[in-house]
Amino acid sequence: QVQLQESGPGLVKPSETLSLTCSVSGGSISDYSWSWIRQSPGKGLEWIGNIHNNGGSNHNPSLKSRVTISTDTPKNEVSLTLSAVTAADTAIYYCARFVIGVRKKIWFDPWGQGTLVSVSS
Amino acid sequence: EIVLTQSPGTLSLSPGERATLSCTTSQSVSSSYLAWYQQKPGQAPRLLIYGASSRATGIPDRFSGSGSGTDFTLTISGLEPEDFAVYYCQLYGSSPLVTFGPGTKVDIK
Numbered sequence: 764q765v766q767l768q769e770s771g772p773g774l775v776k777p778s779e780t781l782s783l784t785c786s787v788s789g790g791s792i793s794d795y796s797w798s799w800i801r802q803s804p805g806k807g808l809e810w811i812g813n814i815h816n817n818g819g820s821n822h823n824p825s826l827k828s829r830v831t832i833s834t835d836t837p838k839n840e841v842s843l844t845l846s847a848v849t850a851a852d853t854a855i856y857y858c859a860r861f862v863i864g865v866r867k868k869i870w871f872d873p874w875g876q877g878t879l880v881s882v883s884s
Numbered sequence: 885e886i887v888l889t890q891s892p893g894t895l896s897l898s899p900g901e902r903a904t905l906s907c908t909t910s911q912s913v914s915s916s917y918l919a920w921y922q923q924k925p926g927q928a929p930r931l932l933i934y935g936a937s938s939r940a941t942g943i944p945d946r947f948s949g950s951g952s953g954t955d956f957t958l959t960i961s962g963l964e965p966e967d968f969a970v971y972y973c974q975l976y977g978s979s980p981l982v983t984f985g986p987g988t989k990v991d992i993k
Binding site: 875 | 914916919921927928929931935940977980981982983984985987
C-alpha cells in the first residue's frame, strides 16, 4: 500500500523559502497525482496545490505565485516550496495522494503524518 | 467561490448514539466531488466517504454518507469510543479547486 512521509526543516525565518519533501513508498509517483494541504495550529484544512502525473499543476490562488510543487521520479518524491513566508504560514503540512476515481469521484487518500513548520525569527 | 458550512460546530453525544453531521454548500455541486474525512488529535485526516456516499476501503459500515445538490450528511449509526473526533467535508471543483469545511467536532457527552 502507498505510504507517504513528509520531511523538512521545522523552523523557517520570515521572508525565507520553506522547502518540504514527501517520500512515497509502495507505489510509483508517476502513476498518480499528489497534493499538499496544510493546517494552521488549532485551525481547519487549507489546500495548497496539486501536481498531476501528466505534469500539470494547480495551486490555491490565495497563495498567489509563492507555491511550487514538483516531483523527482527517480527518488519517488514530491516537493513543495513556498517563498516569502510569514508567521501566517506556520502550520502542519501534509502531502496526500489525489485520486480521480470512477465517475470522476475525487478524494485524497492516503495522507502523510504531516510535518510542523514554524515561521519565526 | 463555493463556501462549505458544517453544522453543528460541536456535537456532544454518548457512545452508542447516532451522529448526524451536515455539510452545506453555497451552490449546487456534483456529489462526485464531495468527500468526508475524520481527524483525531495529533493525526492526519483519514478518508471516510467519497462521492458523497461511497465508503472508503476499511471504513466500518456504521459510517454512511448521503445527499445531493447543496445538502450532504455524514451519519454514524452508533458511536464507538474511537469515533470521537473532528469531521471535515471537502469539495473539489470550485475556486480554489479544493475547499474543506470548518469541521464538526464530535465529543463525548
